[in-house]
Amino acid sequence: MDSPQAVHLGPRKKRPRQMGSSGGSMPHDIRFRDLVLFILEKKMGTTRRAFLMELARRKGFRVENELSDSVTHIVAENNSASDVLEWLQLQNLRASSELQLLDISWLIDCMGAGKPVEMAGRHQLVVRRNSSLSPVSGSQSVPVPAVQKISQYACQRRTTLNNYNQLFTDAFDILAENDEFRENEGSCVAFMRAASVLKALPFPIISMKDTEGVPCLGDKVKSIIEGIIEDGESSEVKAVLNDERYKSFKLFTSVFGVGLKTAEKWFRMGFRTLSKIKSDKSLKFTHMQKAGFLYYEDLVSCVNRAEAEAVSVLVKEAVVTFLPDALVTMTGGFRRGKMTGHDVDFLITSPEATEDEEQQLLHKVTDFWRQQGLLLYCDLIESTFEKFKLPSRKVDALDHFQKCFLILKLHHGRVRGGEHGRVRGGEQSSQQEGKGWKAIRVDLVMCPYECRAFALLGWTGSRQFERDLRRYATHERKMMLDNHALYDKTKRVFLEAESEEDIFAHLGLDYIEPQERNA
Numbered sequence: 001m002d003s004p005q006a007v008h009l010g011p012r013k014k015r016p017r018q019m020g021s022s023g024g025s026m027p028h029d030i031r032f033r034d035l036v037l038f039i040l041e042k043k044m045g046t047t048r049r050a051f052l053m054e055l056a057r058r059k060g061f062r063v064e065n066e067l068s069d070s071v072t073h074i075v076a077e078n079n080s081a082s083d084v085l086e087w088l089q090l091q092n093l094r095a096s097s098e099l100q101l102l103d104i105s106w107l108i109d110c111m112g113a114g115k116p117v118e119m120a121g122r123h124q125l126v127v128r129r130n131s132s133l134s135p136v137s138g139s140q141s142v143p144v145p146a147v148q149k150i151s152q153y154a155c156q157r158r159t160t161l162n163n164y165n166q167l168f169t170d171a172f173d174i175l176a177e178n179d180e181f182r183e184n185e186g187s188c189v190a191f192m193r194a195a196s197v198l199k200a201l202p203f204p205i206i207s208m209k210d211t212e213g214v215p216c217l218g219d220k221v222k223s224i225i226e227g228i229i230e231d232g233e234s235s236e237v238k239a240v241l242n243d244e245r246y247k248s249f250k251l252f253t254s255v256f257g258v259g260l261k262t263a264e265k266w267f268r269m270g271f272r273t274l275s276k277i278k279s280d281k282s283l284k285f286t287h288m289q290k291a292g293f294l295y296y297e298d299l300v301s302c303v304n305r306a307e308a309e310a311v312s313v314l315v316k317e318a319v320v321t322f323l324p325d326a327l328v329t330m331t332g333g334f335r336r337g338k339m340t341g342h343d344v345d346f347l348i349t350s351p352e353a354t355e356d357e358e359q360q361l362l363h364k365v366t367d368f369w370r371q372q373g374l375l376l377y378c379d380l381i382e383s384t385f386e387k388f389k390l391p392s393r394k395v396d397a398l399d400h401f402q403k404c405f406l407i408l409k410l411h412h413g414r415v416r417g418g419e420h421g422r423v424r425g426g427e428q429s430s431q432q433e434g435k436g437w438k439a440i441r442v443d444l445v446m447c448p449y450e451c452r453a454f455a456l457l458g459w460t461g462s463r464q465f466e467r468d469l470r471r472y473a474t475h476e477r478k479m480m481l482d483n484h485a486l487y488d489k490t491k492r493v494f495l496e497a498e499s500e501e502d503i504f505a506h507l508g509l510d511y512i513e514p515q516e517r518n519a
Helices: 046-058 081-090 104-113 166-181 185-200 219-231 233-241 243-251 260-268 273-279 287-294 294-298 307-323 355-372 449-460 463-477 501-508
Strands: 033-041 060-066 072-076 102-103 327-330 344-349 373-383 404-411 437-446 479-481 487-490
Touching: 033 046, 033 373, 046 104, 046 166, 046 463, 060 294, 072 081, 072 104, 102 104, 104 166, 104 273, 166 185, 166 219, 166 233, 166 243, 185 219, 185 449, 185 479, 219 233, 233 287, 287 294, 287 327, 287 373, 294 437, 294 501, 307 327, 307 355, 307 404, 307 437, 344 449, 355 404, 355 437, 449 463, 449 501, 487 501
Parallel strands: 033 060, 033 072, 072 102, 344 437
Antiparallel strands: 327 344, 373 404, 404 437, 479 487
């Protein structure tokens, strides 16, 4: 058999772009500069090509809109090598031996791995040496490997921050949020579960075949996926984003202290902007809402990891002043490895503290910050925790630990590295300019030492991971789990746990690290 060879392009003319516009996508960081890809539109279509180009760019690949001398790899779908060479000839382009002609399966494998993979024989569109346009060996269209069985429960899936399907999950997050605003619980949960399972997939969805065997994808969800694959966007999502009610609720609930009932009230009163609401003398605001408006620009900006670490030092310094043996753990998204968040959560416990010391700690800490001029807002909720009370049956039940919801003043001098918070859209907060500090949302939770594993698991999240963990306990193990305890209904006993690993073991689950709970 003749040995195969790759081909590359000789000199070429400047040609019109295959896409309608070169500026159609957002700029992405290029991670793999040695590779320059061109995706062939032939037998693929403009919309699907644009969709695949966007996916590849999100993963750090450089993808050219038009063929140029810098291109190193041509990627085609349902084309043989001779099809590609014929197309090149029609463009008056000359082939030579360095350009790689590859099946779309190679790009799919690359995006699944998050980096370029070795070009196996099945990936290559090979041309025999004795004929530039002879029949070729190698596969023409290799499907994504069959999906291994995926659990319907997020607590049985490992979900990192490396989301291969963000185009879809962003869409479902918006639709779920809209249903939450409209109190359509069933539809909201369906979209949340769909987004969650897609975030766990180790490959990008690029055709409807890729959804086979994936749980939590009902007919409505699949129709939206199909629409995004075919059109590059969802008409349902577009309608939501243009909906006046959604936009108003999104804006109103971005204010600290404003929930759905208040947002509904303001919307029905005809308000559409925060400036109109703030200037209306007939409205009465809660203490929390007043703080939300006062520090609005700081609070809607993201807290970055450097700021979260600075807050962590601030919290630990204050706590150990009054309870030297206390254990302070940052929870929430930052414990799961996220680089930004909208607040910073901490779990506090002590192996030696008396019940009275536990009860007084948060009072002492907040008074300490008040005296230092660092406490901008405080809502302290006393504990209603009862030992040996059965866990709640509700998957979203709040716990009964003592906690306080705070706004703290974080001076820029305490932050090491990283930029300070910026408001949405990337512009520096006018409120922040020159003031030397930023208002940061902080939640502190004080729990009894024997509950620390359950509280840590619950406060780490994500929300969907916790919901599914509790559903799994109920439906698969006949147990009840919340932030306080784990109860075996069959044996009628509370199960003790020194660590999160113990809780997973009681439930018969493989332990999942915090950074793999981003469901």
